[in-house]
Amino acid sequence: MLSHAAILLGFGLVLQTSAFGIQFTSPTTCCSLLGTEFNGESKVFSVTSTEYGSLNTYWTPAAQQTPTCIFTPADTQDVSRAVKLFTRKNCQFAIRSGGHSYNPGWAGIVNGVLISLSDIDDVTYDSGTGLASVGAGSRWTNVYEALLPYNVTVLGGRNSNLGVGGYLTGGGISFYANERGWAADNIHSVEIVLAGGKVITASRTQHSELFRCIKGGSNNYGVITKFVLETIDASNPFNGFAVDFPPTSTDSLLAGAYNYCTGGSDADPKSHIIFAAAITGNLPYRDVLLMSYNGVFDTASSSPAIRPFFDGTIPGPTVRYFASNGTIKQATDRLSVIQAPGTRYTMGTLSIYADLELFKTLRSIWQEETTSTLRAKSGFMTEFAFQPVGSKWLASSAARGGNSMGITRPFVVVWVQPRWDLAVDDAEMVAYTDRVISRCEQAAKTANKFSKFKYLNYGGRNQEIITHYGAPSVLRMQINKLRYDPLNVFGRLVPGGFKIPGF
Ligand SMILES: Cc1cc2nc3c(=O)[nH]c(=O)nc-3n(C[C@H](O)[C@H](O)[C@H](O)COP(=O)(O)OP(=O)(O)OC[C@H]3O[C@@H](n4cnc5c(N)ncnc54)[C@H](O)[C@@H]3O)c2cc1C
Ligand SMILES: *[C@@H]1O[C@H](CO)[C@@H](O)[C@H](O)[C@H]1NC(C)=O
């Protein structure tokens, strides 16, 4: 905290902008001004319109909001006109791409306008440059589908129903991460609508500092309407599968996880593993590896880095394929069915440095906190997972110019994600999530294996994210905030999401 206070002292302006004290225009007035601006274009929908219900959907009903009206721009110019109006009139708004955020108010708003980007969803491919251009409101399933005829794909959601905009601005963990880094690192350029409505293109050669900031910068700089993405060859088959283990194998499985975290993912970067465990109701926990392989794959002939997960070294594996010698679209579509919309969820995250004893300790904390009272709640399920981020992943990030996240050495993303049925249980589930995270952080600190980084896309509603990118990164983000959004439109007028300290 001290270091951030120090940074902020250099920016009197920052403090002033957040203490501006300008009155917001009432959301009803904002919606009617927007209605006038887009008169006759059928792009502004009030609560009483027939379209509102189907437009007002979120992946989890736990994040459901009731915006005063919903705006569905058809293109960048529409977004620009709206942002200009919101800036001039001090109208509060939210930005939504796929609406997969777990946190209420991040991609929705109660008193304000929701910009839903879902109509900005064009996907095109330029075989000359090898770049794909993707509308920010697309879903990954459509992106994968449009690109597969060209035998290429992009780094996107492991669940194909995710939106492009939130995922990429939050970093993005894809099945190709060990080969190519964060999905955001594979952005070639963006088209972004800044405060006041100005539209610019940012890339490694144009507005390069802003470009770096938006990779992990969420909705703090503007509304991104288009992403131009580097592609990856998809002419080889793609395999996606889960491997289940009996509880008696947990200790050797965690030892295997440790090996994969500390070298395995670098030795075979075409592989990808999430080490997850789940508890459903009163049933015993289950260990489930979520895996993929980019290329022809067979358990019998797999590389030494991943063979222990199939050859009996860790006893009792059962493999379930989502895509066997198939495509990225098949695998991720299958996961979008398994993690279907419509159920209450929340999420929390921390990061650690790999350590076998700590893995065991964190798993015990998660089990202890998952009390019989919680397990008895209608529809209860909880997932706890380790996601290794290895050195090849980080080297790919660096080779592509880096991002906002400020990560310097391999680590492990940890998350807890409960699911339940009833709104009355929301607060208890959030408290449970916060408790698991806080105890795990404490244990990681005690073991001297704590990383302060927190992955934005898995951030819980009560967590600080951007602060933990570290002082140099936060400073860069603040400087560029002042340069590109000096009136803090995307902080003051867009209340939802993870914000830059001081804004
Ligand atoms: C079932 C499930 C599976 C997931 N799997 C993965 C995974 O494999 N890898 C991973 O990395 N993450 C994963 N996530 C997390 C996911 O990346 C985030 O939820 C992400 O925000 C989803 O993107 P979205 O466009 O749907 O987000 P939204 O909910 O639409 O938006 C999230 C945030 O981003 C902002 N935002 C959205 N679009 C824009 C834009 N165009 N310009 C500026 N700001 C914008 C919003 O204002 C909001 O604050 C998963 C989430 C779920 C629910
Ligand atoms: C894609 O790959 C398949 C199989 O390798 C091949 O038959 C096809 O011609 C390729 N398509 C393009 C557009 O390169």
Ligand SMILES: *[C@@H]1O[C@H](CO)[C@@H](O)[C@H](O)[C@H]1NC(C)=O
């Ligand atoms: C994929 O194809 C290869 C070679 O054609 C085969 O040996 C292997 O068993 C297949 N894998 C799966 C999971 O079907």
